[in-house]
Amino acid sequence: MVSGYIGKILEVDLSSGKLSDIHLDESIARKFLGGKGVGLKIISEDIKPDINPLGPENTIVFATGPATGTNFPTGGRYHVITMKSPLTGLVGSANSGGKWGPYLKFAGYDAVIVKGASDTPVYLKIVNGKAQLMDAAHLWGMTTFSTTDQILEEIGEPKASVACIGPAGEKMVSMACIINEKYRAAGRCGAGAVMGSKNLKAIAVYGIGKVPIARPDEMKERVKEASEKIKENAVTSQGLPTYGTAVLVNVINEHGAYPTRNFQTGYFPEADNQSGETLTDSYLIGKSACWGCTIGCGRISEVPGGPFSVTKSEGPEYETIFAFGSDCGIKELDAITKANHLSNELGLDTISMGSTIACAMELVEKGNIPESKLHGLDLKFGNAGAMVEAVWKTAYNAGIGADLALGSKKLAEKYGAPDLSMTVKGLEIPAYDPRAIQGMGINYATANRGGCHVSGYMISPEILGLPEKLDPDVTKDKAQWTKTFQDFTSVVNSAGVCLFNTFALGISDYSGLLASITGWDLDETEVLTIGERVTNIERLLNNIYGVDEKQDTLPKRLLQEPMPDGPAKGKTSHLSKMLPEYYELRGWENGKPTEKKLKELGLL
């Protein structure tokens, strides 16, 4: 097998208990790289439009990239693809850091494909090339923290990595996630519920293998060069390590783009109470980094006393602070930290969870959810205690939690107000109001997995000025920028590295590093074409599920209701001005890749 890869994929059929090794074909690796790309290629082989996302016919793929487990800076990531997401009904996609990805490769595999469903709870153990299904009856019901500790103890490898689900995944909550290292999440699209539906509690990995490098001397030089860039860049060497992602709270709020009370406005007067500056001053007890990362944006935090006391936690990240904070009208960082901690323990995606609670709060405010449904839970904007209680109620499907577990789209539909769900394609929109940042609107509307900020992170040029400043009020050229960012991000997620290195590294750094790892003669054009191919195959698969241009849109509120106050007062998203150009650049018609485009990318 070509360098950068182990060359083996483990296929697990939980219905029969059969484990098989599959050879990773080099031509597939070169076309789709790894991670997200290879995951999508695998599910494309037997995708069907009418599968039940929680049935044994769903497939889940855990995939690393050629850079995972190498010295490529931040090479600690893996990607999770589910053939169908229980939250969106489309292809599910999620990404995580920690050390699980590298350890899977060190254990002897590039990827794991899980099919079927077990009759009883099991977990998968992969240690130094040997894969085994283990009984997990005694783990069922445990939180992700207890599950991790228990598995590490019983497999006798304290340094192993465990990716697992908590009670939310077991209960098949639609926004349940997969947690590794207790605090790292493959968060979005409900992959945790798919694991739960298969009775798969965890996958533990450990090994002492190495990733082969084609040109080690060249690789060493290129890593040195890339590391220098990360060290010299003020964002990756100072901003992220000092404050973590939460530093964005004040910045986005001051631009009037900080979603507040279910996106009713974009300015939260109490934002500084939950900012990165406040987190650093009053809650931070340490910092953490994923495997192979020199940036180290992770926060180790505590809430020393009071009703939301947490003795040791990690985070909260920026997106989590918005979701449990401003979006629910809540200012207290204590409560946000507690909700974040509970979400990690119970295995819930914080963005979808917080946004769904915010949607419920507006449904209560507008009288759509009757009091009789709440069983005494005072689910009003600003009620921190009720917000935290709603998190565990969701994980256990308790009371109103059973409705919250549907996600905001189905919740708002159930209570007769679909326009109050702040979702795209059923996925809750993250922490940037596109009325104040035009490029973010076209990214949200077209991102394949739904309301996603990282598919094409237009905040980078429009707010942070990286790699160059773009006016957030202007629509011109945003389609082109979004397309390029989306394709580059597809490369990042297929290579197995962290998006945050792109604040310092560009596509030429990627082509050089990937060429030295694999030995392929890769240039920038080929690497970006791989990214475009990955974006297009994901779109093509979603087209099978019925996606067309009608789904490439934003909630009515963001298109029609001018921002009522704050720095972005009076603004709306001008999505319709950007979409035609986007489709033209993509070579898509009616939201679908044309035959010509598919042939050009080798997908037909």
Added chain:
Amino acid sequence: MKILIKFLATIRMITGESSIELLCTPHDTAGTVIQKLIEKFGKRLKQAIMNGTNLKSGIKMIINGRDIDYLNGLDTQLDDGDVIVIIPPIAGG
């Protein structure tokens, strides 16, 4: 007239304050406000945000939510009640 100035992230570490109110005249601009801030907070602030007579690369100054690059740069005129925010290079996601 009164202007509110907010300091974020590492800039706040230098000023030691999250925000201040500054008394200005109708002739004041974004640039003269910067000079007043440097007089108040000293050389460390100057080193952190200025490169000669311009803002350092990566330093952002926004007035009422708009980057001064899309207004009139450091010559942007100010009005009573304006909110200025000074932002160092940061990122997240």
